[in-house]
Amino acid sequence: MTQPFHDLRVFLGAVRRQPAAVGAIAPSGPALAGLLATVVPSTGAPTVVELGPGTGSATKAVQRRIPAGGRHLAVELDGTLVEHLRSTYPRLDVVHGDASELGKLLADRGVEQVDAVISGLPWALFPEDLQRAILRQVGAVLTPAGAFTTFAYVHALGMKQARRFRALLDRSFDEVIVSRVVWANVPPAISYVCRRPTMGDDAG
Numbered sequence: 001m002t003q004p005f006h007d008l009r010v011f012l013g014a015v016r017r018q019p020a021a022v023g024a025i026a027p028s029g030p031a032l033a034g035l036l037a038t039v040v041p042s043t044g045a046p047t048v049v050e051l052g053p054g055t056g057s058a059t060k061a062v063q064r065r066i067p068a069g070g071r072h073l074a075v076e077l078d079g080t081l082v083e084h085l086r087s088t089y090p091r092l093d094v095v096h097g098d099a100s101e102l103g104k105l106l107a108d109r110g111v112e113q114v115d116a117v118i119s120g121l122p123w124a125l126f127p128e129d130l131q132r133a134i135l136r137q138v139g140a141v142l143t144p145a146g147a148f149t150t151f152a153y154v155h156a157l158g159m160k161q162a163r164r165f166r167a168l169l170d171r172s173f174d175e176v177i178v179s180r181v182v183w184a185n186v187p188p189a190i191s192y193v194c195r196r197p198t199m200g201d202d203a204g
């Protein structure tokens with residue numbers, strides 16, 4: 001079986017096990033994954049962390065871009081996906097854990113700050129206090145020049161949870177840039193690139 005089909009099988013297995021933690025019908029396609037990976041500095045020795053990497057569609061794009069001296073970690077909640085990522089991406093430091101404990105998980109590995117955070121988390125399925133808790137952790141670990149990116153499906157942008165999450169991003173970061181629509185993704189999606197966490201009371 002080819003890697004993309006194997007990834008899809010593993011992904012659909014995770015959807016069956018925990019639909020509320022996955023929140024997608026398919027892994028992100030290469031166009032969206034490539035767009036998300038552009039927050040990874042392509043020079044120097046950056047530290048990059050993925051949240052909710054799933055079967056690793058963004059992981060592949062990050063590994064193509066990250067310089068040889070960089071460090072690439074991924075925090076995934078689902079144990080089966082953790083095993084899949086470990087066997088597929090031997091250079092990836094896969095952390096079996098919850099993104100809401102990001103600061104501690106990184107500190108346990110001697111990492112205090114990161115240059116980029118790439119999220120595949122299903123934000124629209126999370127209660128607001130969990131969204132806030134995770135964004136607060138992201139803001140606390142980003143370097144001053146660091147960037148956080150995530151994506152949202154276009155068909156769901158009008159939904160209350162998606163609008164609430166967008167408003168929370170605006171309160172949590174000084175800058176939120178919305179990308180063009182990636183029509184080549186299933187379903188079509190946009191990305192948000194966020195910089196300079198405000199760490200204000202509104203962010204949690």
Ligand SMILES: C[S@@+](CC[C@H](N)C(=O)[O-])C[C@H]1O[C@@H](n2cnc3c(N)ncnc32)[C@H](O)[C@@H]1O
Nearest residue numbers: 022024027028052053054076077078098099120
């Ligand atoms: C939509 S999938 C993302 C898949 C992948 N990033 C992609 O774009 O194809 C969401 C992933 O987030 C993981 N997840 C959900 N809640 C999480 C949490 N609190 N901490 C870490 N991972 C989580 C799920 O297990 C799942 O693998």
